[in-house]
Amino acid sequence: MINGELKNKIDRIWDVFWSSGISNPLEVIEQITYLLFLRRLDELHTLEENRSARLKRPMERRIFPEGEDQKGLPYESMRWSRFKNSSPAEMYTIVGEHVFPFLRTLGGDNSTYAHHMKDARFTIPTPALLSRVVDMLDDVPMEDRDTKGDLYEYMLGKIATAGQNGQFRTPRHIIQLMVELTAPQPTDIICDPACGTAGFLVAAGENLRKHHPQLLHDAKLKQHFHHGMFHGFDFDNTMLRIGSMNMLLHGVENPDIRYRDSLAQDYASDEEAYTLVLANPPFAGSLDYESTSKELQKVVKTKKTELLFVALFMRLLKPGGRAAVIVPDGVLFGSSKAHKELRRMLVEEQKLDAIVSLPSGVFKPYAGVSTAILLFTKTNSGGTDNVWFYDMKADGWSLDDKRNPLLSEDKLGPVPSTELSGDEHARNNLPDVLARWQERNNSELKRARTEKSFCVPKADIAIQGYDLSLNRYKEVVHEEVEYRAPKEILESLAKLEAEIQQGMKELEGMLK
Secondary structure (H helix, E strand, O other): OOOHHHHHHHHHHHHHHHHOOOOOHHHHHHHHHHHHHHHHHHHHHHHHHHHHHHHOOOOOOOOOOOOEOOOOOEHHHHOHHHHOOOOHHHHHHHHHHHHHHHHOOOOOOOOHHHHHHOOOOOOOOOHHHHHHHHHHHOOOOOOOOOHHHHHHHHHHOOOOOOOOOOOOOOOHHHHHHHHHHHOOOOOOOEEEOOOOOOHHHHHHHHHHHHHOHHHHHOHHHHHHHHHOOEEEEEOOHHHHHHHHHHHHHOOOOOOEEEEOOOOOOOOHHHOOOEEEEEEOOOOOOEOOHHHOOHHHHHHOOOOEHHHHHHHHHHHHEEEEEEEEEEEEHHHHHOOOHHHHHHHHHHHHHOEEEEEEEOOOOOOOOOOOOOEEEEEEEOOOOOOOOEEEEEEOOOEOEOOOOOOOEOOOHHHOOOOOOOOOOHHHHHHEOHHHHHHHHHOOOOHHHHOOOOOOEEEEEHHHHHHOOOOOOHHHOOOOOOOOOOOOOHHHHHHHHHHHHHHHHHHHHHHHHHHO
């Protein structure tokens, strides 16, 4: 999440755009994103230069080539650190006539990045506006994190229609938890069918770099990482551009990020194509039967998007593939025939691993809907023995619209760099979720249903009509109360009455 100072800076930049006549919020976001991206490219190039000088060998990855473009401008002049010092008129010419054409060719002719950038438009109307925005953005800290995604999340809150189509960004720490729970492997083929800014794919890539650093030293695994591992679909071209840039900035050369309405069309070639699905699909709304994939309708006859997406996840996974996806609570206890059938399939035909109930404020300020993380493995032959439930009450952030951190940064997220105390664990349950998940087939099996986490046998779930809501199985601790015998109570009352009468007599004596 971004802090107050950064929010104020973005607010000022936003106001500058609006006062200059750019009133379309997505256009503002897109232009800011392009400029932030240009600045980040320059920083990556500088890092590569420094590494080259330190190691005394040629640069491995030169983002800005040597030489000049077709119009005779040196590529070196297109770097943020160079053009930001130009006069407004000169900067406007460099960015509009040289930098953007260069940007559209950056990803290579065959990359999905180039595909999404080929129609990138520079729409800032005046040199004065460009100069002001570049100066203000130059003051925005670009740390080693998904800054553009965080900015986009904040900007979505400024759009009147935000959330109406279910489009809001999943908090980074929840994404990281889901990635940690599924532990991506170097040979995985990962898909997010509603990828937005590609947050899940970025987090999976970062996780692999952290836990499997050797994969980029193996030629075959490196090729797979850059060209075959990551797949994301969305039907918003702006999202696709932002997602593509996000992946490129995080060191994935050619991810498969494509335009696709995942529910409305049939993609037979994608059936059983992936080994890991990570997603937070749009919840709201329903589709017409006519416009919905006929293959998905065979799995579950419904118009509800949240049920159709779960059916899609089952269809996309290879046998043995696993999924961690966010679903609204209604999926877990809805009483319609489609709801019940979908849950029966997860429990009886696949291997339902876990339900992690999330606090209802996780997606504020965009939505207050109650949600859960659904974790399952595709088997097509059952395999559910026990389902692990976790009742998460705190994620490290306030659950109001402000979503302020409750702990210092080193104690937030599923894998904090500093160990938490008991009181701090109560404010950030994520490390506990991860630790107990590892024990789901061992010590967790013995935990009482009064605890924060526990396991429920498949037979119990079947008896409950495949209801998967945590409250259906959680037991409340009742305090033991000692009851006194009636005779003892009457004796106490008689003694109390005698003491009152004695006190009254003493008081009368004093008054005389």
